[in-house]
Amino acid sequence: MxxxxxxxxxxxxxxxxxxxxxxxxxxxxxxxxxxxxxxxxxxxxxxxxxxxxxxxxxxxxxxxxxxxxxxxxxxxxxxxxxxxxxxxxxxxxxxxxxxxxxxxxxxxxxxxxxxxxxxxxxxxxxxxxxxxxxxxxxxxxxxxxxxxxxxxxxxxxxxxxxxxxxxxxxxxxxxxxxxxxxxxxxxxxNTNFNSNLHWTAKKIDLIELIYALHQAKVFDNGQADIKEITHVLEKAFQIDLGDNITRSFIDIKNRKTEPTRFLNQLQAELENKIEKDSY
Structure with a gap:
């Protein structure tokens, strides 16, 4: 000090x-x-x-x-x-x-x-x-x-x-x-919201996606709080991400290789789909 x-x-x-x-x-x-x-x-x-x-x-x-x-x-x-x-x-x-x-x-x-x-x-x-x-x-x-x-x-x-x-x-x-x-x-x-979807990938993958969506300001012109985004996606996909997603984000940042591992995987899968559908 x-x-x-x-x-x-x-x-x-x-x-x-x-x-x-x-x-x-x-x-x-x-x-x-x-x-x-x-x-x-x-x-x-x-x-x-x-x-x-x-x-x-x-x-x-x-x-x-x-x-x-x-x-x-x-x-x-x-x-x-x-x-x-x-x-x-x-x-x-x-x-x-x-x-x-x-x-x-x-x-x-x-x-x-x-x-x-x-x-x-x-x-x-x-x-x-x-x-x-x-x-x-x-x-x-x-x-x-x-x-x-x-x-x-x-x-x-x-x-x-x-x-x-x-x-x-x-x-x-x-x-x-x-x-x-x-x-x-x-x-x-107060909203009747029911979903049969279940998130079956890793929890850390969804947290990576949440931070990407929050950073990209895709909800409410960037005004949405990350806790609110987390709450909605937890409800939509029937999953509990725990109390401290900040700790998980630190783990993501500390990855030695591919910090955006899940996002990279999503991009690769989509590009693969586009390539196949082009033939």
Whole structure:
């Protein structure tokens, strides 16, 4: 983690997050694991900050405007996700209302902090030294933002507020996807759909096909979620692909030869059919 800080980069942090995301299929366990990882990361950052002297004001601004807020934002986001999962109603219709209520709260946060959000979105820099460096006189302008309750050596007046902005944008997208998936699943459940087709090839072959169809954006002009595509094809072909097709996709990517083995086979079979029918 110290290497990450010194390089002003989030690469190592994001790579570790991806590893956790790809190795835990249960959302609750995934969120808990990520929260634990980020909290440990922040402990390391705190120890480092107490003794670190930035080479320049610009380096300090970069850290408190770009690096720390993005790490803290993930912590806020996954804690919110954990609460959402743990407290959501069982009834689907009540779930939608529950998620919509949380979206309204996020919108209120954005309205309350619209001037600061405008500053960030417009990529302005004229207040950066005021907002994203540690100053002894920062209590003079505390009234215009939410400030993390930490040692002055570990925070600036606005880095936590920026983390909240980033986190709530991620949370809004997450909630909107939850609402969309609930609405789609209700629509599917209310549709009489019966199929006698059974997928008799390997499960990994269907997953390869699903990712190809999703990447090609052949459903809903590319707006269809891969989970929804998976659900529909599972229902159509009467097969259970399991909870974590992402793990299977990683296995596909890691193939030493022919990553698109099934798609290549399909192409060869179709070309063979076309060739035979041409005579």
């Amino acid at each position: 110290i290497t990450t800080i010194k390089n002003n980069s989030l690469v190592d942090f994001e790579n570790e997050l991806c590893t956790i995301l790809n190795t835990h299929s249960n959302e609750i366990e995934k969120a808990k694991k990520i929260i634990s990882f980020i909290e440990e990361t922040l402990k390391q950052i705190s120890s480092w900050l107490k003794n670190h002297v930035f080479d320049s004001i610009q380096d300090e601004i970069i850290f408190f405007k770009e690096i720390k807020p993005n790490i803290v934002a993930k912590l806020i986001f996954y804690k919110e996700v954990l609460i959402l999962i743990a407290t959501q109603p069982i009834d689907k219709n009540k779930k939608v209302k529950y998620f919509e209520k949380r979206l309204n709260a996020i919108n209120q946060f954005h309205r309350k902090n619209r001037e600061f959000i405008k500053y960030i979105k417009s990529q302005s820099t004229h207040f950066d030294e005021l907002y994203f460096t540690r100053k002894k006189y920062k209590d003079l302008f505390l009234n215009d933002c939410v400030v993390i309750n930490q040692d002055a050596k570990l925070s600036t007046s606005h880095d936590y507020l920026l983390a909240e902005v980033i986190a709530y944008e991620l949370l809004a997208i997450y909630i909107e996807n939850c609402i969309d998936n609930l609405n789609k699943s209700c629509a599917i459940a």
